Amino acid sequence: MMRRNFIGSDRSETVRNKQGSNMEIFERLESEVRGYCRSFPAVFTKARGHALFDENGNEYIDFFAGAGVLNYGHNPPRLKARLIEYLREDGVTHSLDMMTTAKETFLRRFEEVVLRPRGMDYKIQFPGPTGTNAVEAALKLARKVTGRTEVVSFTNGFHGMTLGSLAVTGNAGKRGRRGNSASARHQHALRRLSRPGY
Ligand SMILES: Cc1ncc(COP(=O)(O)O)c(C=O)c1O
Numbered sequence: 345m346m347r348r349n350f351i352g353s354d355r356s357e358t359v360r361n362k363q364g365s366n367m368e369i370f371e372r373l374e375s376e377v378r379g380y381c382r383s384f385p386a387v388f389t390k391a392r393g394h395a396l397f398d399e400n401g402n403e404y405i406d407f408f409a410g411a412g413v414l415n416y417g418h419n420p421p422r423l424k425a426r427l428i429e430y431l432r433e434d435g436v437t438h439s440l441d442m443m444t445t446a447k448e449t450f451l452r453r454f455e456e457v458v459l460r461p462r463g464m465d466y467k468i469q470f471p472g473p474t475g476t477n478a479v480e481a482a483l484k485l486a487r488k489v490t491g492r493t494e495v496v497s498f499t500n501g502f503h504g505m506t507l508g509s510l511a512v513t514g515n516a517g518k519r520g521r522r523g524n525s526a527s528a529r530h531q532h533a534l535r536r537l538s539r540p541g542y
Pocket of ligand 1: 474
């Protein structure tokens, strides 16, 4: 029978691992910088809607939801069907910033649904797929447009682990993890509004 556990809630300790040897390969080969797997020590096999399943057949309610990015849940049927169809038709899956019909379709729809009804005369930039890519792009854009170099950041704000994002992270613990020299590089261009000690 399926057991129900909770991911991303105060009860996450209920998933403390009982799988021992199954985790050996991760311990032995994967970098020490890995993080979330330490909070959720299970080896997952499937994900559907609100649920994750591990290799022992346990079911978990996933409150973590990919740190909040899985707005439609895991593998929502409509998205899954379109994705499978796209792959079956050999749709382009890597194109850097080249032009593809998939991007054309997206741009047309975005303009129709989001921009035009709001009278927004905006340009669209496609950064890499991570949050920190978007933050880096925003930092560069702000500097370019304003011509200024200083950026303010707030206590405990988290923006990602690349250099620029780390430099505007108002939490000394997070910045320190990459070595102080890394984040110190941009210190001249920063004004932190963190409380003392952060
Ligand atoms: C507010 C915020 N900004 C940026 C990031 C960085 O995103 P990524 O890990 O995809 O680079 C995160 C990640 O948790 C975030 O919560």
